[in-house]
Amino acid sequence: MKSLGTTFLRREAGIVVMIVLFCLVVGAVKPQFLTLNSLRIIFLLVPLIMIGAMGQMLVIVARHVDLSIGSILGLTAMASGMMFRFHPEIWWQLGFALSIGSGALLGLFNGLLITLFRLPAIIVTLGTLNLYRGITFIMSDAKQIDRQYVPTALKEMSQDSPIFGIPWIIFMSFGIATLTYWFSMHTRIGREVFALGSNPTAAPLRGINVSKVTLTVFTISGALSGLAGIMYASRWGFVNPSNTGNGFEFQVIAAVVIGGVSINGGLGTALGTVLGVLLLGCVAAALPLLGIPGTTQNAIYGAVILVALLIDRLVRKQGQRQNVARAAA
Amino acid sequence: MLKRNLLKSLIGVVSVVALTTVAFAADPVKIVYIGKNTGNPYFDSITGGFKDACKSLGCDFEFVAPATAEATSQIPFIEAQVQRGVKVIGIAPNSPDALNQVFDAARAKGILVLTVNGDITKNESHRDATILPTNFDIVGHDQVEMVGSLIGYEGEIAILSATTEAPDQNKWIVGMKETLAKDPKYAKMKLVATVYGDDQPEKSTTEMEALLSNFPNLKGVIAPTTVGIAAAAQVVQGRKIADKVHVTGLGLPSEMRPFIKDGTVKAFQLWSPYNEGWLAVHFAKGVLDGKVKNEVGGKFDVPNLGTITINPGNSINTQSALTTFDAKNIDEYKF
Amino acid sequence: MSNVENPALAPSREVAAPRPAWRIFLIRPETMTLALLILGVFAGSQLSEFFLDINYILKSFTLYAEFAIVALVLTMVIIAGEIDLSAASNMALSACVFAYAQQTGAPLPISIAIGLSAGLFMGLFNAFIIIGLKLPSIIVTIGTLTLYRGLAQIIAGDKSIRVPESFIGINNVFIGGIPAPVIIFIILSIVLGLVLGTTIFGRQIYLIGTNEVAARHAGVRSKSIKIILFATLGLTSAFAGLLTASRLGSVRYDLGLGGELQMVLMAMLGGTYIFGGRGTILGTFLAAWLLVIVTTGMIVANWLPAYQLCVLGVLLIISIIATNFIYSRTER
Structure with missing residues (x-):
């Protein structure tokens, strides 16, 4: 375990080095990239992805995948948006409860389909990706929730706070990351997620309730997507039935894979995922500053995912070699 | 074999029904507007103009749109409207050229194809006319x-x-x-x-x-x-x-x-998206009834908008200049 | 990635009692697909009086024929225990490469060859990463899905490239009243159905998907077979991309956007088992028609696209539940 731990520390140090190098290179070309202001830009780009990535990390560690998070984000944001619009008399803070709660239910539904019918998560969530998006259209009658309906106090959470003027949503995203770290390292069920992912066949033999663990990770993923949903309304000030959350799953999976979470399950850390999210944020903020046209962005993301996979492969090989060496000793 | 016969007879019944509907000329004219995608707030207002004009002129109106705004997503919707026997297709095209083939097929069946709020630049010959909110040159x-x-x-x-x-x-x-x-x-x-x-x-x-x-x-x-x-x-x-x-x-x-x-x-x-829909229906109904000639320089009257001229390229504008919105007048506009 | 070997799924050996032949034929996923297809035709005719017109249905099928053609080969890839989500992006990139080549002055046949080889190369690239570097196909092809479409975006930018007039209109070529893309789909179904169902190569694909280690011990060259499958898929995607270009008359980077979902849906609806080892071309063939019937029925009835999304999502989930159920029942 220790040798794997050090490997992973090295992996995280590697991402830090990549972030620093990237920033230095961009800063050399465009000095304004290395200012407090662009730090603010980067940190305002990533909160939604970071929160989504924490849930996705747990799902991937358990050797599943959740493709429906973008649609959950859209549906939960729309639920709160409709509450703001049609029932402005209700305390707006309840939007958080509504979005997180409905997100948890949608995630639980995914988990139930997967555990009850023993179905592959990738196909189930591909199905619910469409289903949840369709429901969002139907419940909203395909109408956007305009800016005037979203409470000003909610929108201000993305712009300000009493603490050095750092927007609330940045604190919230790092708070969620810390909670995820604690959950994955220091709770029994959190450790069971890793045990299940590293060896699904042996998990029941070790007394792990596979269904319970699976339901838990999908419910968490759904709830966090719900939180990202209300934060979308806060950050962008509107909710659209078709755009809101569209393609979110690809950004999140890219960040998680870059952050060193193994797609073969069982391995991954909250810290690595946070760094993966930040690296993506740096790239996204640097492209327009460098004047690189948006048309190249997809190709860059695709290449980054593939490179991350290759690194993951190399690290795994090394880890195996170390394990073998330890077994021989 | 049985199934095939069943299918054939069903098709027979359907075509008889279709023929009889054609025979009753008093049937209301069917007009459809195909938006770029659903959930786009811009189209709510255009659709409003279409609806009100259809109500006042006695036409049937439907709004349909694909879920996404990619270039080809509108094609199945156009084919379906042709199959439904609409007389007028208004569309905000998602592509300047990928729809040419479908437009040609629709026009071959006598359907009036109008691009509303966006044109198929350089492929204008594949549509009958375009309705644009204002003179884009200014x-x-x-x-x-x-x-x-x-x-x-x-x-x-x-x-x-x-x-x-x-x-x-x-x-x-x-x-x-x-x-x-x-x-x-x-x-x-x-x-x-x-x-x-x-x-x-x-x-x-x-x-x-x-x-x-x-x-x-x-x-x-x-x-x-x-x-x-x-x-x-x-x-x-x-x-x-x-x-x-x-x-x-x-x-x-x-x-x-x-x-x-x-x-x-x-x-x-x-500009006023509402007026685009309003104008499109009045123009289309006029052309179908033979009251308006779809040719450059032609003029026709539209309630609330006055006399409209068909500009070169069969392009029709709803207003001559942009409307400016500021703190004084913004509450007068309901879109 | 979700290739979890679930012990509860493993067939129990005791239930190997002989079954009457009619049950073996009846309790098959393809039977379910056929039943749904008949139901779909009936429902469509109830939804709209304009639906039941064979020419309209054939014409509508041409809009999905390109995806259906790729789905046939994808079925074989899934049976071999892999998946490829990058096929729709491959279609777009191959078509863009083709259109770009002929725009820069290459003669039409050369441009077509360039487009097809681009697709073949993409298939081989997928195969190299997945088989050569032993990485899971699902994540690799999510990466190449983004990469290939991104490259198409770099080549074509945000504008569309016209293709020459002589190349346009394959969907308006009719043979015996049937549009050419539909004919191509039917012929390819028969050929691939024979390959998968009657040849040794076909049997080996099933073997690999059922248990790759055992297959290798039995002398099946699983690596080369998988490479052949990915390469064929790449080539077929490029071919489908060119068909699309011919139908539309122009090429843009967003050609076939989201097509991977349709393809996977066709394979799943046809009873292909997501974990590999089971499935038929007949199933995918029927499922392609089912999908077209259902989508067309809803569009011609002027249903909101929202309902279409819901129906497609629910269909996908129901089909895998049913497939899993049927396979766990008929296992021997």
Whole structure:
């Protein structure tokens, strides 16, 4: 375990080095990239992805995948948006409860389909990706929730706070990351997620309730997507039935894979995922500053995912070699 | 074999039904409007114009739209409307050329194909006429005048557009550049950058942030797209720099109202999408009834809009100049 | 990635009692697909009086024929225990490469060859990463899905490239009243159905998907077979991309956007088992018609696209539940 731990520390140090190098290179070309202001830009780009990535990390560690998070984000944001619009008399803070709660239910539904019918998560969530998006259209009658309906106090959470003027949503995203770290390292069920992912066949033999663990990770993923949903309304000030959350799953999976979470399950850390999210944020903020046209962005993301996979492969090989060496000793 | 016969007889029944419906000429004219995608607030207003005009002229109206705005997503919808036997297809095309083949097939069946709120530039021969909200040749000039009046006709300005190839926006940008270069009134204004937010809120926001970082002396931003202007305004609002950087462009009153109210944006422009739908139905009904000739230079009357002329390229405009929205009049507009 | 070997799924050996032949034929996923297809035709005719017109249905099928053609080969890839989500992006990139080549002045046949080889190369690239570097196909092809479409975006930018007039209109070529893309789909179904169902190569694909280690011990060259499958898929995607270009008359980077979902849906609806080892071309063939019937029925009835999304999502989930159920019942 220790040798794997050090490997992973090295992996995280590697991402830090990549972030620093990237920033230095961009800063050399465009000095304004290395200012407090662009730090603010980067940190305002990533909160939604970071929160989504924490849930996705747990799902991937358990050797599943959740493709429906973008649609959950859209549906939960729309639920709160409709509450703001049609029932402005209700305390707006309840939007958080509504979005997180409905997100948890949608995630639980995914988990139930997967555990009850023993179905592959990738196909189930591909199905619910469409289903949840369709429901969002139907419940909203395909109408956007305009800016005037979203409470000003909610929108201000993305712009300000009493603490050095750092927007609330940045604190919230790092708070969620810390909670995820604690959950994955220091709770029994959190450790069971890793045990299940590293060896699904042996998990029941070790007394792990596979269904319970699976339901838990999908419910968490759904709830966090719900939180990202209300934060979308806060950050962008509107909710659209078709755009809101569209393609979110690809950004999140890219960040998680870059952050060193193994797609073969069982391995991954909250810290690595946070760094993966930040690296993506740096790239996204640097492209327009460098004047690189948006048309190249997809190709860059695709290449980054593939490179991350290759690194993951190399690290795994090394880890195996170390394990073998330890077994021989 | 049995199934085949069943199918045949069913088809027979259907075609008889179809024939009889054709025979009853008193049936209301079916008009359909195909939007770019569902959930796009811009089309609610156009559809409103279509609906009201169809009600007053006694036509049947349907609005359909695909879930996404990619180039080919409208094709199955066009084919389905042909199959349903509509007489008029109004469409906001998602592609300037991928729809040519389907349009030709529809027109071969005698259907009137109108592009409404966007044209198939360079492929105009594949549609019957286009209904555009205003004369697109003067939009560029009007937008430069707008931003000039806000910044005192002096200082650096930038453009935040939609996608790099968006035909309407590119036409306006050419107009803006010509105006800036030729008209001495704007000689002290300098266009420092044109960036593209791809009509996505996230991308538009990062592009706007990059503009502010790259050009600290920026005084004005023109965003001739509804997504872009809202994103730019939000950045300015978040940084509390509304007194330094003036955002203007083309926006929807429903989306821009909060920014006007809190002073982030002083003024912006647009046209009436409602009138596009209203005009399209009156024109189409007139052509079908033989009262309006669809030829360049032809004139016809539309209630509330007055006499309309068909411009070269069978292009019809609902209004001659842009409407400007500011704190004084924004509440008069319900879209 | 979700290739979890679930012990509860493993067939229990005791239930190997002989079954009457009619049950073996009846309790098959393809039977379910056929039943749904008949139901779909009936429902469509109830939804709209304009639906039941064979010419309209054939014409509508041409809009999905390109995806259906790729789905046939994808079925074989899934049976071999892999998946490829990058096929729709491959279609777009191949078509863009083709259109770009002929725009820069290459003669039409050369441009077509360039487009097809681009697709073949993409298939081989997928195969190299997945088989050569032993990485899971699902994540690799999510990466190449983004990469290939991104490259198409770099080549074509945001504008569309026209293709020459002589190349346009394959969907308007009729043979015996049937549009050419539909004919191509039917012929390819028969050929691939024979390959998969009657040849040794076909049997080996099933073997690999059922148990790759055992297959290798039995002398099956699983690596080369998988490479052949990915390469064929790449080539077929490029071919489908060119068909699309011919139908539309122009090429843009967003050609076939989201097509991977339709393809996977066709394979799943046809009873292909997501974990590999089971499935038929007949199933995918029927499922392609089912999908077209259902989508067309809803569109011609002017249903909101929202309902279409819901129906497609629910169909996908129901089909895998049913497939899993049927396979666990008929296992011997």
